[in-house]
Amino acid sequence: MVAVSFGCGHGAEQGAAGVVALGRACPLCMLIHETHRSRSELLRKVAPPHRAALARETRIGAEYEWRCGRGHDRYRATVREVLTGTACAKCRANAAGPAAAREAGVPFMNPALRTRTSQTEQRLKALLGERIRLNHRVNSIHIARTFYGRDEVWPDVIVPQLRIAVEYDDPGRSRRAHLGLKEASDLDKDDALREVGWEVIRIRAGGLESLGANSIVCDQLTPLVVHEVVAAMRRIRGDAAVDAIMLAQAAPAGATTMSPEHISSA
Numbered sequence: 657m658v659a660v661s662f663g664c665g666h667g668a669e670q671g672a673a674g675v676v677a678l679g680r681a682c683p684l685c686m687l688i689h690e691t692h693r694s695r696s697e698l699l700r701k702v703a704p705p706h707r708a709a710l711a712r713e714t715r716i717g718a719e720y721e722w723r724c725g726r727g728h729d730r731y732r733a734t735v736r737e738v739l740t741g742t743a744c745a746k747c748r749a750n751a752a753g754p755a756a757a758r759e760a761g762v763p764f765m766n767p768a769l770r771t772r773t774s775q776t777e778q779r780l781k782a783l784l785g786e787r788i789r790l791n792h793r794v795n796s797i798h799i800a801r802t803f804y805g806r807d808e809v810w811p812d813v814i815v816p817q818l819r820i821a822v823e824y825d826d827p828g829r830s831r832r833a834h835l836g837l838k839e840a841s842d843l844d845k846d847d848a849l850r851e852v853g854w855e856v857i858r859i860r861a862g863g864l865e866s867l868g869a870n871s872i873v874c875d876q877l878t879p880l881v882v883h884e885v886v887a888a889m890r891r892i893r894g895d896a897a898v899d900a901i902m903l904a905q906a907a908p909a910g911a912t913t914m915s916p917e918h919i920s921s922a
């Protein structure tokens with residue numbers, strides 16, 4: 657087997673004889689990034705004797721013993737299972753229980769949520785916030801299953817009044833290597849939201865393909881794209897629901913200052 661060193665510093669010692677140096681992060685670092693986790697979070701979960709090994713682990717299929725954060729028995733599982741949510745059997749059973757069902761679909765503020773908003777996500781919020789009333793006090797939605805180990809998801813933009821979430825996707829530098837995994841998890845996330853009565857509008861930029869009827873394919877985020885997002889909201893929930901949260905718009909440059917009603921009543 658060829659010894660490999662990764663850009664994240666994991667793997668074989670860089671520069672040692674016979675070691676192939678790869679610029680990209682190791683598979684485990686990539687999955688950690690994709691699932692919005694950190695390695696230190698994993699190290700807190702693993703049984704203490706395994707910490708040193710997990711600290712330099714590169715394989716997502718490697719198996720360890722873990723401690724459940726809710727105090728259930730220790731369990732063995734692969735790092736992938738822990739990151740993607742099929743790990744503790746008792747937690748899994750609870751996630752399907754009656755308390756979870758009551759909360760399903762309810763948006764809320766998770767104060768512990770690591771904020772990783774990109775500039776584009778902030779721009780999306782700003783552009784959308786010029787058109788509709790956004791609620792900045794929610795960042796999470798309870799779902800009726802687990803997604804990456806949690807019974808909640810964190811869409812880029814949440815519009816509780818419409819039960820619509822808006823996501824911005826582009827290939828990004830670090831994600832290019834495993835678009836397939838990202839796409840599958842995006843579809844899973846959409847399904848999890850749809851199950852609890854939400855719809856997801858996805859802006860698919862930078863060459864990404866449509867993921868379905870509610871995808872808006874574009875080169876990059878522009879006001880016109882945001883206009884299309886609002887049009888999609890109208891298609892999904894109807895004009896009345898969207899009008900109820902529309903903000904007064906300044907007339908676009910070049911538009912007539914008189915609306916048809918004004919003209920007819922003059």
Ligand SMILES: [Zn+2]
Pocket residue numbers: 662664665666681682683684685686714
């Ligand atoms: Zn790594």
Ligand SMILES: [Zn+2]
Pocket residue numbers: 724725726727728729744745746747748
């Ligand atoms: Zn548990």
